[in-house]
Amino acid sequence: MMVTTSDGCALDVRDSGPGSTGDTLVLMHGWSQSRAMFDRVIPLLAPTHRVVSFDLRGHGESGKPATGARVARLAADLHEVLDALDVDRACLVGHSLGASVAWSYLDTHGSSRVDSLVVVDQPSACAVLPWMTAEDGKDAGAILDVAGADAFVASLTSPESDAIRHAFLVSMLSPDIGADDVEWLYRENLRMPAAWGARLLFDHIMQDWRDVLPGIDVPTLVIGGEVSHVSTASQAWTADRIPGAELRVFTRAEGGSHFPFFEDAASFAPVLLDFLAAHRVPSAAQRSAAAV
DSSP: OEEEOTTSOEEEEEEESOSSSSOEEEEEOOTTOOGGGGTTTHHHHTTTSEEEEEOOTTSTTSOOOSSOOSHHHHHHHHHHHHHHTTOOSEEEEEETHHHHHHHHHHHHHOSTTEEEEEEESOOSBSEEOTTOOHHHHHHHTOOEEHHHHHHHHHHTTSTTHHHHHHHHHHHTSOTTOOHHHHHHHHHHHTTSOHHHHHHHHHHHHTOBOTTTGGGOOSOEEEEEETTSSSOHHHHHHHHHHSTTOEEEEEOGGGTOSSOHHHHOHHHHHHHHHHHHHHTOOOOHHHHHHHHO
């Protein structure tokens, strides 16, 4: 189905699983990816949960507007998707950029519609920004400095853009992944226009979510990968800053790259389901029924 945002962008949305359980998952993918990357894990989640996944604007089957290349606009889109699908409360599962979207949503809209949060392999700051020390950057998981971020984003609109995007994708995958999977992921990546995506990536890299973490007041699971380009120490640091948060690091044998839900859905799904079961919040309908 398509959901049209307030500024006219059509978002491709998939709504799977039972709608009456009161347990809804909203899956948000990373930069230059698509909702299709969750298609291996959704069948393992949908028998017991309503699962909503959607292509962020500029990605996959969603509209490719010239506007909205900002994390804040993506968070506004999330809010409008929840409204359009009448989602009262949900667990937000954000992978990479999708985690930044979730943090932005919590920062601007609060947690009244959020039962729980799952952060999949996302630094709380992607770059060592001018107000940060090198140690701050290491703790947060920063991968670049500002000059490096500027150079990388500029390269995305150069004649070598496709090759650079391919190399960046491969750097985030485990050495064990098959060539067919790499090729499929790469084709999905190329569905995002490079120039628009470069603007979005720069906005994403320039965010510093560290001050948001202590204010998160819902059960949270932070997921890292043993062979990810994001350091597991930074994911532990993030979990330590979120009150009561849990940490799970996937090993190489469990598909523990930047894409654990894609590389080994059979290992990823039980971890997510166990977390949800441990922190289940009754729906409004269930609470009303129990009160009768």
